[in-house]
Amino acid sequence: MADSRSTTEVLRLVHAGAPPEFEAFTRALAHIDGVQNTGSTYEADAFDAMCSTPFGQQIDAVVAQLPFTMRKSFVGVAFDHKKALFVTSPISRDAEKIGEVDRRFREAGIPLLIAQSQRYTPAAQTIKSAVDSGKLGVPGLLRIHRWDNTSTGDDIWQLQPDLDLARWLFGAMPLSIYTTGQQTDDGAYHQVHLGFPNGGMALIDHAVGFQGSSDYYSLSLIGSTGAAYADDHHNQQLLFGDEEGPRSLRTGQGDVALTLLLREFVKCIADQVPTDNAQERDAVSLTAAALLSFENRRPAQLREGQYDLA
C-alpha cells in the first residue's frame, strides 16, 4: 500500500492499457525519479488475479489508460486491493457516482487521480500560468477548435476535456450552456457556447470522423489586458517533395502532458496528500448540461448548483 512506504523507497507502478499507451507511459515514467515500471496488464480480471500474487502485492499503484467501458471495473479492483489509482477521465457519466467513488478512496486513504490530460498539455499549462500570473487580466473569451479524426467516440462526451479546460481557465462553472451539433454519416460535430459569471464566454467546437480534418487543435484566450494563442495553424511545418504536393505537419510535443500527470500522481502517493477529484465531478456535470441543451435545443442554466433548461 502506497501510503505505508517511505518516500525514499521506489514506487512500483503497473500500467493497464494497450501497447501504444504503455509505450508512452514507459517514456513518461523515465522522466520521474523514484518509480519503477513493473509491466502492464489490461483486463480488470487479470489485474485482480495479478494483485493476488506475491508480485502483485508489491505493486504500489496502477496507471489505467483504458477505454471508457473498462474503467469502472478497474476502479473497483484497484479499490479492493488498495492500490493507488491513476485513471483516465471520465470514469462515469454521473457526477454523483464520481463523488461517491472519490469519497470512498479518500476515506480509505487510497490515492485516486482521475486524469484530465487536457489541462497538462504544454499549451494549456503555459496559458494557465499566464492567467494565474494576472498578465492576461480577467479571462473574457475562450475559443477552442478540436477536429479529431483519431477518436473512436462520436458523442457529446468527447467535449468533456475541453469543457473542463474552460472551467479551469475561467476558475468558475459557466452560468449558461447552449449546444448545437449534428451526427451524420460524414462525422459527428458539436459546438458549445458558455457564459461565465464574470461576463466571459467560451466557444468550443469538436468534430470527430470527418475525412481530412484530422488532428487539428486551436485555442485562444482573450483576457482584459492580454491574450494567448495556441494554434496548430501557426505551429505547422511544411514538407515538400511529396507527390501530392506540399503537406503541413505538426511538430510533436512528446509525452509532456502524461509526464506532468504522472509526476503529480507520484507526488500525491509519496507525500500522502489526500486527493480530491472535484474537478472531475464538475466536468461531468458540465458535459451532462451540454447534452441536456443539445437534446432540447435550449440553453441550460446553472441554478443552485444544478443545470436546468432555461
Place this chain on the structure above:
Amino acid sequence: MTSPDSNIFRCAVLSVVKHAYVSNGVAAHPRFELVVVADDADQPDWVHERNQKYADEKGIPYVRNVEKAIRDYNVQVAVVSSEAERHADLSVRAAQAGLHVVQDKPMSTRVSECDRIMQAVDHNGVKFLLWNRNGLPAVQQARELLDSGSIGTSKAIHVDFYFSKDVGPLKGSRKTDDPPLNWLDFQIAAHVDGSDGGVGKEPMGELQIEGIYPLAYMHLLTGLNVKRVFARTTAHFHQLYVDNNIDDLATVTLEMEGGLLGTLAIGRIGAASHPDIGEIKIHVLGTQGALVVSEARPEVAIHYRGQLEKEFRHRRIAVDNDFYLMNNFADAIDNDQPTVLDATASRNIAAIVAAALESSLTGQPVDVARI
C-alpha cells in the same frame, strides 16, 4: 448608366465624417470619379468642417444641400459615409433620386431603416453596395476553394474577428465622481487616430459596428441565410463601452439553412493583445476536409530598431479590396447583377446582429426571421 460622354461614374460623397476609406476606395477605381461632397445644411459644425476638409483635399466643391448637389453635378453614384444613424436617410434619398449607392457600415442602427433602404433600392432599380472586406486575397482564396469542392459540403463555419485597438481608458478606470464618457464626444475626438468607427449619436457595440465584416465573409462563403442565433455580449475592455452599455466583446452561435452551423467571436480587444491589427481567422469544416484561413495573409514582417510600439510588425500585402469592390459594383450596374453585398444581404446581416443583441439580453436563442 454613366456620364453621357464616357464610361465614368460621377460620384457625390454624401457626408464624409468618418475615416474616408470608403470614398477613397471608390475614387481609386478608374471608372469612378468624385465630383462633389454634399450634406444637409442643418448638420452641426463639426460635420461641415470634415466635409469641407475632404472636399478641399480632393479639389471638389462642398455643397450644403444634398438634393441640389445631385441635381447640379450630374452624378450617378452616391457614396454615403455619415454618422451611422444617418446612413439610411441619405441612402434612401439617393436611391429615390436614381443614384446607385455605395454605403459605409453599418447599414443602419435599426433594421426598420435597413428595410427602407432595401425597398428604395428595389423600387428605383438602382444598385447598392455595403462596404466590406470580401475582396481580401485570403477570403477570395477561401471562396475559390469552397466553390471548387475542395472540402466537400460545408458543415460548420467559424470566424474570429478581433481588432487589437484601444478605445480610450480601460474598464474600471473611471473614478466615482467622473461623468460617464459621452459616445459622440469620444468618437469626434477619436477621429484623429482613426478609431471613430462608431461615429454618431447612438452608441454602438462591436457587433453593430464591425459584425458586418465577418458576417459578410459567411454570406460570401456559404450563400446561406442564418435562421437562429444565440449570443453573449459584454463590455470587457473599455470604459467607453461600459458607460454606454454596449459590447466590446461578443460571441454568437449561428444556425443556418441546410443544417450548417457556425460561430462568430468578435471584439475590440485592446492593443496589447496582438502584435498586429488582431487575429482574424476563418475555419470551415467540410465533409471531405477542412479549411483554416488567416485573413491577414499574405503579409510581410518588418522589424527595426526604434520601431514605434503601435506600428504593426506584419503588413498585409497584395491587398486589392477597393478595386475588387468597385469593379464588382461597376459590373453590377453594367450587367444588372447583384453586388457582392447588396441591400438584401446587408439587411439580413443587420437582422442577424439585432437578433444576437436580443439573445444576449434574454439568454435565449432568437429566430432571425422574427426580426
